[in-house]
Amino acid sequence: MTTTPPFTPPAPPAASPEERFQSLIGAGEKIEPRDWMPDAYRNTMIRQIAQHAHSEVIGQQPEGNWITRAPTLVRKAILIAKVQDEAGHGLYLYSAAETLGVSRHELTEMLHAGRQKYSSIFNYPTLTWADIGCIGWLVDGAAITNQVMLSRTSYGPYARAMVKICKEESFHQRQGYEIMLALVKGTEAQRAMAQDALNRWWWPSLVMFGPPDTDSPHTPESVAWGIKLETNDELRQRFIDTTVPQADHLGLTIPDAELRWNEERGHYDFGPIDWDDFWRVIRGDGPCNRERMAHKLAAWNEGAWVREAAQAHAAKRAARAAAPTPVSDSPVSDSPAGVQR
Numbered sequence: 552m553t554t555t556p557p558f559t560p561p562a563p564p565a566a567s568p569e570e571r572f573q574s575l576i577g578a579g580e581k582i583e584p585r586d587w588m589p590d591a592y593r594n595t596m597i598r599q600i601a602q603h604a605h606s607e608v609i610g611q612q613p614e615g616n617w618i619t620r621a622p623t624l625v626r627k628a629i630l631i632a633k634v635q636d637e638a639g640h641g642l643y644l645y646s647a648a649e650t651l652g653v654s655r656h657e658l659t660e661m662l663h664a665g666r667q668k669y670s671s672i673f674n675y676p677t678l679t680w681a682d683i684g685c686i687g688w689l690v691d692g693a694a695i696t697n698q699v700m701l702s703r704t705s706y707g708p709y710a711r712a713m714v715k716i717c718k719e720e721s722f723h724q725r726q727g728y729e730i731m732l733a734l735v736k737g738t739e740a741q742r743a744m745a746q747d748a749l750n751r752w753w754w755p756s757l758v759m760f761g762p763p764d765t766d767s768p769h770t771p772e773s774v775a776w777g778i779k780l781e782t783n784d785e786l787r788q789r790f791i792d793t794t795v796p797q798a799d800h801l802g803l804t805i806p807d808a809e810l811r812w813n814e815e816r817g818h819y820d821f822g823p824i825d826w827d828d829f830w831r832v833i834r835g836d837g838p839c840n841r842e843r844m845a846h847k848l849a850a851w852n853e854g855a856w857v858r859e860a861a862q863a864h865a866a867k868r869a870a871r872a873a874a875p876t877p878v879s880d881s882p883v884s885d886s887p888a889g890v891q892r
């Protein structure tokens with residue numbers, strides 16, 4: 552007697568890489584380095600992560616400017632730790648970019664050649680100690696608003712980097728706010744210094760979210776690919792709604808005569824941003840653009856011998872580790888093979 556083999560339904564036609572990519576995005580899953588991705592997605596991610604990494608690195612300069620002049624030893628220790636965090640964020644992000652098939656060295660060279668950008672916010676000078684307060688409170692505050700959204704972005708290594716970075720950024724934001732709090736509780740001159748810094752940093756902080764949605768060519772594509780989950784204008788509004796009560800608590804005035812709570816919208820209304828001025832800074836003509844890049848290039852050139860020495864050391868260690876363990880009749884050492892003490 553013969554038995555009929557069980558019926559096996561035909562396998563569905565294999566999904567194309569493009570369909571699989573779109574279905575991962577649609578399901579809210581992460582795209583990982585091993586996954587197929589459209590070239591335009593890969594290039595967008597490289598551009599965005601690199602710009603973010605460069606911003607962390609260049610962003611050390613305006614604050615580093617105050618390490619030697621911090622008003623107390625405690626403030627100095629905190630500022631050194633914060634600047635060091637920013638360097639770490641940069642390295643972390645270059646590593647995330649490298650998973651897309653580009654090297655940190657190539658990205659650095661593109662920055663130096665002016666082919667990649669960093670955030671324009673770092674092209675403003677830090678004139679007083681209150682600027683260090685405003686950078687933490689407003690600049691790191693704006694960065695967090697954007698980065699909390701990016702911790703859910705579709706590219707896995709970038710999203711995971713954001714989780715760690717956001718934890719440190721929230722410390723940065725609080726330390727900046729605490730500097731402002733100390734200043735507004737101080738003398739009349741210190742309160743004036745705090746207000747002056749807010750006047751100078753408020754509008755550039757709002758610009759950090761990028762151009763208005765109506766003028767933002769990359770936004771629709773980035774939203775479709777799950778890179779951006781909220782638009783520039785939505786994030787900017789959230790930042791304003793969070794920050795205005797903080798300024799009220801400090802007793803400082805936000806330099807915007809049109810700023811007022813809109814009961815109907817459930818948000819603050821605010822005045823128009825002078826985009827012409829900001830485009831000038833973005834195009835390279837801000838107060839510190841040349842100085843920042845000159846300093847970056849000088850540090851890179853002066854550090855060439857350190858990179859060469861580190862590479863030579865790594866090559867030596869690799870050669871030692873690859874060499875066969877010498878046979879010897881001398882007493883057994885407790886040092887593992889290939890490890891030099």
Ligand SMILES: [Fe+2]
Nearest residue numbers: 607636637640
């Ligand atoms: Fe950072």
Ligand SMILES: [Fe+2]
Nearest residue numbers: 637691720723
């Ligand atoms: Fe930060």
